[in-house]
Structures are given as C-alpha cells and as structure tokens.
C-alpha cells in the first residue's frame with residue numbers, strides 16, 4: 001500500500017488553498033473509490049485531506065426557484081431516500097439505487113460519485129498494461145484489446161473508456177449544475193460540460209483543476225422531472241456497473257410528447273445526451289413505438305462501436321426506448 005499522510009479539513013477556504021498549493025494532495029470523502037485507486041496504484045497522493053467535517057455540504061434542500069440543491073457530502077443513500085428527490089426526480093433516486101451496494105451507498109458521497117474514475121480494466125489493473133489515462137503517452141490497451149465495456153461515442157485513439165457514474169447520467173438529463181468553489185470564488189458548471197471527452201488528454205476526466213472543491217449539485221425545476229426513469233442494463237442484477245443505461249424524462253400534452261430528455265451511460269467518456277433524439281421526439285405519441293424508435297435512432301447515426309461492443313448500438317437504442325416508455329407511463 002502506498003503510504004500517505006491524513007489530515008482533516010475544518011474550513012473550506014483552507015481546504016481549497018491546501019489543494020491549490022499541493023499537487024500531491026487529494027480530497028477524500030467516503031473513500032470508496034480513492035482508496036481502491038491507491039490500492040491499485042492508479043493514484044499516489046502523498047496527502048489525503050478528509051473533507052467530511054466541512055460545514056453545510058451534506059444538506060439536501062429546496063432552491064428558491066423550485067429546484068433542489070444536493071450537498072457534495074450528502075451520502076448516496078440519503079439522497080436516494082429523500083422524499084423530494086423521489087417525488088420530483090425519480091430518475092435521480094433510481095440512478096443512485098441501481099448503483100453499487102447498500103453499504104457503499106451509505107458511505108459514498110455525491111461529490112465523490114461524480115468524480116469517480118473509469119472502470120476500464122486496463123486502467124484499474126494493479127500491474128497495468130499501457131494506459132494513457134494512467135500514464136500519459138503510454139498508449140491505450142483497450143483500443144485494440146478487449147473493449148466490450150467501452151465507448152461507442154466520442155472516443156479518441158488515446159482513450160475509449162466510459163464514465164461509470166449512474167447518477168451523473170440522470171443529472172445530465174436534468175440539466176443539473178455542479179457548484180464548485182475555487183481560488184477565485186464560486187462557479188456553476190453545467191453538468192454536460194463537467195466531464196470531458198478524452199481527446200489527447202484522457203488523464204483529465206473533468207473540468208476541475210487544482211484548488212477546486214465541489215460544494216453541491218443543483219437541479220433546476222424541470223417539468224419533465226416527475227415523469228422520469230433510470231434504466232440500467234448490466235451483466236448481473238446488482239453490485240455491477242452499467243453496460244448501457246438510460247435516463248429518460250418527458251412532459252406531454254395528453255399522450256403526445258411536449259419535451260423529452262434523454263441521456264445515456266456506458267457509451268462514452270461522459271454522460272451522453274441524445275440531443276437529436278430529444279428534438280425528434282417532440283410531438284410524437286408515446287403510443288407510436290415505431291415513431292419513438294425512429295426518433296431515438298437519429299442520435300445513433302454517429303455511433304462508432306469498437307471490435308467487441310457493436311452490440312451496444314442496438315442495445316442502447318432499446319434501453320433508451322424502454323426508459324422513455326416507463327417515464328411516459330408515469331405522466
């Protein structure tokens with residue numbers, strides 16, 4: 001085990017300064033991802049700064065505009081069980097409940113969840129093969145290796161990994177914002193811009209830099225929120241990451257879709273919004289399966305599957321359709 005020093009932060013300002021001035025320092029919340037990465041030698045921080053005592057970061061509270069603010073230190077299980085989250089954004093509650101295990105969800109924080117790193121086996125292996133995310137410039141073993149679990153959208157020659165967070169997919173569909181406090185004050189990052197595509201720098205997963213602390217995630221008051229659903233397909237029914245998943249939400253006039261929100265997990269380096277499908281779904285009847293299928297297909301014309309995940313192109317469209325139908329049944 002890689003040795004590290006551990007200290008506790010009591011003040012957010014001091015935590016941000018400490019993080020900004022020391023590239024060897026990492027924040028730790030639940031530790032359910034970071035400790036695993038340290039054990040796998042995929043992270044080697046010299047200093048862990050425990051942020052669990054920082055004030056006001058574990059609350060789940062309504063916003064004046066009708067939205068919800070979810071503190072970065074709120075635990076996954078508390079958010080999933082929260083009455084307002086369940087009532088107004090079932091897609092978020094389900095995105096959490098289908099993740100990990102009960103024990104992990106009790107420990108794991110929301111900020112840590114959206115910061116978790118890819119589950120690409122080449123990246124996680126204790127004795128890794130070439131991996132640009134782990135050792136920039138070393139190559140990507142998955143590109144021509146075993147890539148069944150990898151991306152079909154937005155990948156580059158440098159990295160074909162997917163983002164493993166379930167609830168991130170729900171947040172992307174709901175147009176949530178990540179509230180970050182840094183050296184120059186607080187800023188709000190649209191969820192769809194929080195995670196990055198790999199490009200030539202796959203070692204960077206998010207828009208955050210040194211000295212950035214996630215304080216909350218804010219969900220705007222979307223009309224589609226109540227009629228929403230998260231569907232996750234995986235190799236076993238619990239305690240498993242998504243092969244493919246979909247977050248769907250709709251607002252309707254009768255049975256006709258007024259607006260739809262669709263995002264997918266397990267298909268890209270970030271939650272993948274089906275923007276073309278959302279536009280094509282406007283005005284379509286929820287009872288017209290073929291029209292729904294055609295609308296969803298508009299977002300798959302640029303899918304680029306790898307050698308072992310061609311099946312994901314069809315599976316993802318089926319998952320999106322089923323998620324949309326279930327959301328529609330909740331109108």
Ligand SMILES: Cc1cc2nc3c(=O)[nH]c(=O)nc-3n(C[C@H](O)[C@H](O)[C@H](O)COP(=O)(O)OP(=O)(O)OC[C@H]3O[C@@H](n4cnc5c(N)ncnc54)[C@H](O)[C@@H]3O)c2cc1C
Pocket residue numbers: 026027028029030031032033034035036051072073098099100101104107108109110111112113114115116164165166167212213214215239240241242
């Ligand atoms: C066996 C197993 C199965 C799992 N299955 C799933 C699954 O199916 N779906 C799913 O979505 N997840 C799954 N997970 C991942 C799990 O949800 C994450 O490990 C957890 O959410 C991370 O939260 P944490 O508080 O423990 O983060 P930590 O491990 O403490 O931190 C993770 C990262 O986030 C950073 N960080 C934490 N808080 C902040 C903050 N406020 N600001 C800035 N940076 C911060 C840390 O520095 C670190 O880099 C699984 C994990 C395990 C071990």
Ligand code: SF4
Pocket residue numbers: 118120121122123130131132133134139140141142143158159160161202
């Ligand atoms: S897909 Fe990304 S994480 Fe996996 S081996 Fe390639 S560079 Fe590494």
